[in-house]
Amino acid sequence: MLSERLQEELKANPGSHPFDEILYCNIGNPQSLGQQPITFFREVLALCDHPAITGADAIERAWQILDQIPGRATGAYSHSQGIKGLRDTIAAGIEARDRYPADPNDIFLTNGASPAVHMMMQLLISSEKDGILCPIPQYPLYSASIALHGGTLVPYFLDEASGWGLETSELKKQLEDAKSKGINVRALVVINPGNPTGQVLAEDNQRQIVDFCKQEGLVLLADEVYQQNVYVPDKEFHSFKKVSRSMGYGEQDISLVSFQSVSKGYYGECGKRGGYMEVTGISPEVREQVYKMASVNLCSNISGQILASLVMSPPKVGDESYEMYLAEKDGILSSLARRAKALEEALNSLEGVTCNRAEGAMYLFPCITLPQNAIKAAEAATTAPDAFYCRRLLNATGIVVVPGSGFGQVPGTWHFRCTILPQEDKIPAIVTRLTDFHKSFMDEFRD
Amino acid sequence: MLSERLQEELKANPGSHPFDEILYCNIGNPQSLGQQPITFFREVLALCDHPAITGADAIERAWQILDQIPGRATGAYSHSQGIKGLRDTIAAGIEARDRYPADPNDIFLTNGASPAVHMMMQLLISSEKDGILCPIPQYPLYSASIALHGGTLVPYFLDEASGWGLETSELKKQLEDAKSKGINVRALVVINPGNPTGQVLAEDNQRQIVDFCKQEGLVLLADEVYQQNVYVPDKEFHSFKKVSRSMGYGEQDISLVSFQSVSKGYYGECGKRGGYMEVTGISPEVREQVYKMASVNLCSNISGQILASLVMSPPKVGDESYEMYLAEKDGILSSLARRAKALEEALNSLEGVTCNRAEGAMYLFPCITLPQNAIKAAEAATTAPDAFYCRRLLNATGIVVVPGSGFGQVPGTWHFRCTILPQEDKIPAIVTRLTDFHKSFMDEFRD
Incomplete structure (x- = not known):
């Protein structure tokens, strides 16, 4: 956008234009232009979130976050993907988790994981000929979203006898069956840890799934909202992105979307409606489409955005809290x-x-x-x-x-x-x- | 729902069932069952909203609101229409504004007004044969939403010469023109005060619009998000609901949806993504459909819900703040x-x-x-x-x-x-x- 370019040029090179600042008369976004929030409203909101503040590092973190928000305006519309500084924090959190690079431009902050799932379904489905492979049993968000967007749910069954294991032979069978009916299968949904089934996939099994998606050219939609909820010592959460990268597969090999939410984990902040998706291995044109969809509702709520950055970057050893x-x-x-x-x-x-x-x-x-x-x-x-x-x-x-x-x-x-x-x-x-x-x-x- | 009925029966008549409480093992909503939020996360959120609390009535209001939230859990999913107590407050605010009754069950709280508009478009449009009358010029949310849902925008032109007046003769002409093309016109969008045009409709003009919708059987979609933004002494905001009721039209005469947002007015809290729609004059079946759509994304964010209740019920004369x-x-x-x-x-x-x-x-x-x-x-x-x-x-x-x-x-x-x-x-x-x-x-x- 021209105004953004001019803004950057003025910052890098003051005096490079016949004006010293950009004057935004384009968007109805009062607090982005310095309008102060009504004190009473904010007092009540803050008190509803937490009645008393004690942690010095919480105060420090709040200032860090406010400084990442243009004009410290938590009451302004943000970038439609989410506030850049918060996406930086989330990308750093993903890197710390996976030990592979993450790009803040791949992060789309959303009002919980559900709208992110809807956005991907909207993108992938243009008619009932478009199919999405979904586990049975499955969290019914997926069937609802596929129905809402007029696509076809292609079921694959989890194997209860092997602890709700996911067999690639079953995936292959269901894929072929759908193809024979003229369905163009676009993507595979995997929920790990599983909802409603509670299993945690073995890394080995995840590798098979990644290979299957790569071979079949499927987008892997990885519902990883329970990544912090693992209860048994013999299992560990591995993100599908980490597994793919550890197999040597990069952006060009596989399209991968990871969904995360503030509603689950040990935090369980369902009412805050925060979450994000990390979208990798897609073309710039498709990314532009995702961005357009994100723009339709302007941005996700800023408290949810802040919370998403916090769950991906909680207090560290040595911090007061x-x-x-x-x-x-x-x-x-x-x-x-x-x-x-x-x-x-x-x-x-x-x-x-x-x-x-x-x-x-x-x-x-x-x-x-x-x-x-x-x-x-x-x-x-x-x-x-x-x-x-x-x-x-x-x-x-x-x-x-x-x-x-x-x-x-x-x-x-x-x-x-x-x-x-x-x-x-x-x-x-x-x-x-x-x-x-x-x-x-x-x-x-x-x- | 059976569990809700049993809950009510236990409350009204303890001992009426062979158990003394309902045990919810059905939804992944930790804080609704007493899980406490992580202190650091909430401290940071509260500090980002407001760094210092001084108003005693803000503290009192916060407790009032927390007491309206089951288990005081601002981190739990709420009822998909929004927290009942907050809807009560909003309905009371609408009554105080209009001097006509408002029903909390007609209120649907949303993440800003945009998702509410999308919900109505989804409900009204099932094919390109479904048309929506929209002002030209108009805030492009409407054209985008109609396109997204595959309907037809039927334009009507605001008259610049008369201060962006809205002539019912123009509405009639465009409606007939659309009908002659086989379009089934379902609804009329009116933005008052106007975006991008800034006019405030005269009450007289609003009456003509209400009569037009009643005669033609159109749903009146009233974008009233700028209801607090009136700058001239000779104009005043009147809600379309108040105007309809003052003409003697009730629920059975006209279907009316009013959109409100926390992003505009004197509050301008765009980043909080709060808003609601008040839906009146629809059948129980259609209401059920609206509720289903609201349920797909579970609920809107609780801070936005709280803020929506605050803008419809700000401090009153005598309150400390x-x-x-x-x-x-x-x-x-x-x-x-x-x-x-x-x-x-x-x-x-x-x-x-x-x-x-x-x-x-x-x-x-x-x-x-x-x-x-x-x-x-x-x-x-x-x-x-x-x-x-x-x-x-x-x-x-x-x-x-x-x-x-x-x-x-x-x-x-x-x-x-x-x-x-x-x-x-x-x-x-x-x-x-x-x-x-x-x-x-x-x-x-x-x-």
């Missing part, structure tokens, strides 16, 4: 790990129920073998058998879980998704009530 | 009025330039009669004549304005949009530079 931060983080993650274990064990002790480990994410997805009598009763009530079970559970115990049919499952199998999020002191009650309910349910319907 | 609030508000609005006047007078003093008053909003939209030589020079540079003028202005003076062609204009006329937002001490420099530039431009190209 580090010990408290670490205690909070470890407290949350170790408690989640204990809750996952307790619920998994309880579920596996139930008649006809098997449940894989929650290695990561926030969910257990047990398989329930329902008696024929229960299936018949569900049919009589014109509801799916798993929904029938979940409704009875809720009515009897007050426990709310989600039927597997909302996520997709192998036909004839029945599941539900149970989060590990109720506070730890509630877990014993959940275990007891669930166990008692299940026993009486089976007694009522046992064949 | 009232005097400061009023001084800030009046300071901003009276300064904007002076800036509008100074720029309008400067523009009208230029050769071949006429400029209507900025009665409201944040813009002036002067008409420039360009010499034939300038038009030829623009053609030679393969650019629109108004874009040519604006580019020369920027290169010569550093002043950035937007060519009229970005908003639409009567063919053969040329305009630009100039905001009134540069800080007041910059206005004399803008006037001088613009005047000098225009003189030399005319000297260079005069026929």
Whole structure:
């Protein structure tokens, strides 16, 4: 843009133009031009976020961030990709995580991960002939977004018997099947750690997936919002970007989008609607398209942008806030790990129920073998058998879980998704009530 | 939902179920279940919003708001329409403004007004046969959103000679013309106060528009984001809902959507991405559709929601913060009025330039009669004549304005949009530079 170029020229070379500053009379963005926020409004917002500030490094970090925002205006529209300084921080955080370079220009900050997913679907889908490979079971954002944009969901099934493993032979089979129906498969969605399935992919398996996408020319859409949620010592999160780069694949080899959110991890700031996608291996023309889509809603909310930079750059050893931060983080993650274990064990002790480990994410997805009598009763009530079970559970115990049919499952199998999020002191009650309910349910319907 | 019903039954009638609380194991929403936010993250966010809190009533208001949020969790996903307590506050604010009832269930909180506009377009448009009547000139969000959803923009021209008046004869003519082409016109967009045109509609004119929509069965999409930006003593903002109700039209007579934003007014909090739409006169089925669309992205950001409640319920006479609030508000609005006047007078003093008053909003939209030589020079540079003028202005003076062609204009006329937002001490420099530039431009190209 001409005004940006002139701005830079004036900065680099004062006196190079017949004016000494650019006067922006083009956009209705008051605080970018020095209008001060209404004090009362900001006081209330700050108090709602946090009632008291003690950490000196928090104050320092806030000033650092404010200095990265043009005019320190947190109330101004930002660059549609997000504030450049925050994208620098995020790129540095990705580099520290992966030990491979990250470019701030590849980062698009969004109101949570969902709008980023919608943007990619909008870009990839132009008709029902465009297909997207999605895991079954899957977080229904993907099916909803594909439907919204008029594309075709090409399902691939995760293998419950191998801990919700992802077999490339299954990917290949479903891809060929879709091709034979005239579907142009554009991309592969992988959720790692898995939602609703809770598995953490082995690095080896990730390499196979990367190779599959490279060979088939698919965009790899990596939902990595649970990257901080790993609960078992034998598994570790590896980003698909790190795995691809470690295989020697660069920008020209594979198109890769990684989604991250402030809503998950140990932070769990769902209400702040912050997130980003890192888009690599796409052409300048496609990037321009992504940018245009980002511009339609002007920018994502600045608090969410700031929070996205914080989760990718938390306090470090030696910082005043580090010990408290670490205690909070470890407290949350170790408690989640204990809750996952307790619920998994309880579920596996139930008649006809098997449940894989929650290695990561926030969910257990047990398989329930329902008696024929229960299936018949569900049919009589014109509801799916798993929904029938979940409704009875809720009515009897007050426990709310989600039927597997909302996520997709192998036909004839029945599941539900149970989060590990109720506070730890509630877990014993959940275990007891669930166990008692299940026993009486089976007694009522046992064949 | 069953769990909500059970929750209410437990509250109304403890002991009515074999459990004393609902245990939510269904959604990955940690802070809704008591997980505490990471202190450092919240400290930084609060400090970025506001470095120091002094107002006792701000503290009180923050607690009031926190008490309206289930579990005081500003970091949890909210109801997809927005937090109920905040919608109550907004509905009360609308009632106080209009003196007609408002229903919190009609309010949908969104990340700024833009996503609300997109939601309505998605709802109204299912093919290119669906048309939306839009003003020319218009804020290009509307043309972009209609294009995005595959509909047809049916233009109606605002009458520059009568201060950008809106003639229902023009609406009627364009509607009939569209009908004759097989377009099913679904809705009418009115921006009041106007963007980019700055007019404030007379109440009389609004009544004609309401009658037109009622007669033709059109949804009235009222962009009222500049409702606080009125600068002339002879004009006043009236919401279309108030006007409709004052004519005796209720829910069954007219479908009406009012868009509001925290980005405009005296508050100008663009970066917070807060806003809402009030949707009245639609069927329960259509409301359900709107709710589904809102659910796809879970909820809008909570800070934006809080801010939307604050702008519709600012401090009142007697509150500790009232005097400061009023001084800030009046300071901003009276300064904007002076800036509008100074720029309008400067523009009208230029050769071949006429400029209507900025009665409201944040813009002036002067008409420039360009010499034939300038038009030829623009053609030679393969650019629109108004874009040519604006580019020369920027290169010569550093002043950035937007060519009229970005908003639409009567063919053969040329305009630009100039905001009134540069800080007041910059206005004399803008006037001088613009005047000098225009003189030399005319000297260079005069026929």
